[in-house]
Amino acid sequence: MPPKNPEPTAPVGVVIATRNRAATLLATLEQLTALPERPPVLVADNGSTDGTAALVAERFPDVRVLRLPTNRGPLARNDGVRALPARYIAFSDDDSWYTPGSLAAAAAIMDAEPRIGLLAARIAVGHDLTPDPINEILAASPLGTAPGMPGPAVLGFLGCAAVARRSAFLATGGYHPLMWIGGEETLLAYDLTAAGWHVCHAPQVTAVHHPADAPRPHRLAHMRRNDVLTTWLRRPLPVALRATWRLALDARADATARTAFGQLLPRLPAALRDRRRLPTAVEAGVRRLEAAHAAG
Known part of the structure; x- marks a missing residue:
């Protein structure tokens, strides 16, 4: 077993939480493993029953799979961060990834400004890379841009399009166990900011999101x-x-x-x-x- 909080050995790693979406996950891993930054990627598998772990091991032997016995929802991201030794953690879902150069840009921004706890990325949606409406909301934040920051301060972000400083994420506890899925990012943004970290929009970092068309009634x-x-x-x-x-x-x-x-x-x-x-x-x-x- 690896140590609970291993020391960072890479600038940026990627954590993906997934459950029973093997086909979508494999397409995402194709994109992430082809990035020029060659980030280490960890899949936190929330007790999948569709053969996710075996398929990832077969197709992407360099991708680490953290097999969780039950569905821990967004808390799987916490498990992934603890297990992946990188200075910064880029979060993806099994239907999202980052454009070439974005992770390098995130690392450069955070290296230059050690007060940053989390960057909220710009988001492009679908095959035509349509700008997500959240981009305008983040860019228009009334909280202003502090000196040295890449964009305005925000108190919310999209979980599949964010890069966190691992030490800040762990120190504040990550995602809260009461939240589960649905707007859970807001509380994390509050807690990071309350602890003195900057949470800000970084349009220099782009995440691509291919959300499923299936309805999510709950x-x-x-x-x-x-x-x-x-x-x-x-x-x-x-x-x-x-x-x-x-x-x-x-x-x-x-x-x-x-x-x-x-x-x-x-x-x-x-x-x-x-x-x-x-x-x-x-x-x-x-x-x-x-x-x-x-x-x-």
Whole structure:
């Protein structure tokens, strides 16, 4: 068994969390293993039953597979980061990768500015590389650009298009176990920023995303649940109470809100146990983002 937190030996490595999407994953690995940076790649396999591990071992013997006995969702990324010794960790999903040169650009940016904890990449979607609408949101962040940073400060990002400083990610605990899938990145951005790290947009780094066309009926409920959970974990009590009240009101007539509210309640005790208010300056940033969103 490797040590729990091995010392970094490569500038940038790639961690992919996957479950039962072998065909898509293999196509992604074709792209990642062809990059000129030749990053070490680790696949955190969330208990797949479709032969993912064997197929990766056969087709990509240099790609390491971390076999997890159960589906740990986004927490598999935490496992992958602990197991992959690189200074910086680029996160991909099994349907996303980085353009040639992007990982080298990320490493150069983070080497030059040791205060950066995470870079939120520019995202191109599909075969025609259509700019994702999130690019404009990140670029227009009202939090401003600090000296030496590649782009504006942000308090959210897309999990399959981000490069983290491994030491910062591990020190802040990575993805929170209560979140699961759906907007879980926001809490990580809060925690990194609260710990003094810069989280910023880096349009110099491009991730390509080929999202599946299959519907994900539970995703919206998960996102609503996680949005309220995040308020309980890190925001002032009046904010958490208002968010919970709004969700409860919506649950009377909306099935998605009802599902989210039902999932929220059993998680509240654990959220209260891990409740840590954001520093005043970070909370002020969150409020500026909320005001900009409401106005826009």
